Amino acid sequence: MRIDCKHVWQHISAYIDGDVDGALRAEIDKHLETCEICSAVLDSTRNVVVLVADDRVFELPAGFSSRLHARLDQELALGEPS
């Protein structure tokens, strides 16, 4: 029995993570071969996941690290971790 589009959408996140079992993966693959909508939904979701993971999206505030380590130096000067 062929699975429908909604069924595919439910598993898109797991599919992207390689977290679906072999039988389900085969069914989804078969569906994707002939369904341009699900293919586009999958490709766009995967594209969004890749883009948001890029370091350029979230950057630490300028000077964050140096301020953190300066603060740490004050703490380290106080004494042993107890």
Add this chain to the structure above:
Amino acid sequence: MMTLSNPVTEAELIRRILAGEKQLFHALIRPCERAIYFLLFSLLRNEAEAEDASQEAVIKVYRNLHLFRGDSQFRTWVLSIARNEGLGRLRKTETRREDSLDALTDGEAGDFTPAILTSWREIPTETLERQELADMLREAIEGLPEIYRNIVLLRDIEEMDIRETASVLGISEGAVKVRLHRARALLQRHLAPKLKGFAPKGRKLFGWMR
């Protein structure tokens, strides 16, 4: 993105710090800095407060280092401390906003239908050189409800596995998967229509170059 932690080196660093080489703590905490800050930013949604909370959390890690047992990853332990620091601060500020911590639960109904498209032209990561694209992505993530925002942050941005994400947030692995799925669906639905404009133009570019 965080480099993969090396447990052998980590354990060795911790041992030496506790034995008195305190300066090594800088090196120990450095790989966790980014994740600490963005986890706290995701909770507190304010740069200055997230930075202050990050510093407090790192100092708590240092002071409690002798309590780390090595039965979880160091980074997981550190991020749990950071999250507690953030939650403590949220509790102090009484009525915060509509998006309070228990405003949304996994049972809550919602529409997680993706944006329907008939084709997708891949947007390469180099396109992120355009600030407006990076801004659009950041705003989309910041606009997610908290329970989805922190999942995206840990799982997709800091690249933690399901187990580690579950452990930092104190939820089950199943809940991580459900929330991650919903978060990605919300992002796709919100972003896909807007992102189309960033797709490479193909032939037109050639015409433009001439």
